[in-house]
Amino acid sequence: VLPDRLRALRQLLSRLPGVGEKTAQRYVLFLASEAGTLAADLGAELALLPERIRPCTRCRNLAEVDESGAALCAVCRDPRRDPSLLCVVARVQDLLAVERSLAMRGRYFVLGRLLSPLDGVGPDELPLEDLVQRVREDGVKEVILATPPSVDGEATALLLARELASLGVAVSRIASGVPHGGDLEFSDQITLGRAISGRRSVEGPR
Numbered sequence: 001v002l003p004d005r006l007r008a009l010r011q012l013l014s015r016l017p018g019v020g021e022k023t024a025q026r027y028v029l030f031l032a033s034e035a036g037t038l039a040a041d042l043g044a045e046l047a048l049l050p051e052r053i054r055p056c057t058r059c060r061n062l063a064e065v066d067e068s069g070a071a072l073c074a075v076c077r078d079p080r081r082d083p084s085l086l087c088v089v090a091r092v093q094d095l096l097a098v099e100r101s102l103a104m105r106g107r108y109f110v111l112g113r114l115l116s117p118l119d120g121v122g123p124d125e126l127p128l129e130d131l132v133q134r135v136r137e138d139g140v141k142e143v144i145l146a147t148p149p150s151v152d153g154e155a156t157a158l159l160l161a162r163e164l165a166s167l168g169v170a171v172s173r174i175a176s177g178v179p180h181g182g183d184l185e186f187s188d189q190i191t192l193g194r195a196i197s198g199r200r201s202v203e204g205p206r
C-alpha cells in the first residue's frame with residue numbers, strides 16, 4: 001500500500017547502521033508527510049556528500065574538499081597541533097572520541113580497518129605504506145597506537161609496532177581502562193583521556 005518510491009526509500013534508509021525496517025518506515029512517513037523542507041534539504045546535502053567530502057589526504061580523517069580540489073581535514077590544517085605526535089586509530093568515530101577526551105595535542109592517522117584474519121583482512125589490506133610515509137614526512141617522534149582493546153585491535157597494534165620499530169620512533173599503546181573488547185567510541189572522555197595519558201611504551205622486536 002506504500003507507493004513504490006517510498007518503499008524504495010525505506011529500503012535505502014534501513015541500510016543505515018542502527019536503522020531497522022520499522023524506524024526506516026517512520027522516517028519515510030515523516031519525510032513524506034510532515035517535515036516541511038526537510039526532505040529537500042536532506043536530499044540536497046546528501047547529493048553533495050560524494051564530491052564534497054573525502055578522506056583527508058594526510059590522515060584519512062573526513063575532510064571537506066576545498067576550491068583547489070584538495071582535501072585536508074581540520075586537524076591537519078590546525079597549526080597548533082604537534083606534528084611530532086601521531087595517534088593511530090581504526091575509524092573516524094575513534095578519532096572523534098579521542099578528540100572529545102582532549103588528551104591528544106598531536107595529529108592522527110585513520111587506518112580504516114583492523115587486521116582480522118577471520119574476516120580475511122591481512123596486513124596487505126592495511127595502509128601501512130601511507131602510515132610510514134606520514135611518520136617520515138612529518139618528523140613524527142612518537143606514535144600512539146589507539147586501536148581498540150579487542151582481539152583485532154591488539155593484533156593490529158602488534159603489527160604496527162613491528163612495522164614502526166625500524167623507523168626510530170617511540171611507539172606506545174593506550175593504557176587499559178577502556179574495557180577489553182570495548183569500543184573507544186563508547187568510552188567516556190575521562191576514561192579515554194586517562195588511557196591516552198597513561199600510555200605505555202611498546203617494545204620493538206629483539
Ligand SMILES: [Zn+2]
Pocket residue numbers: 056057058059060061072073074075076077
Ligand atoms: Zn587530516
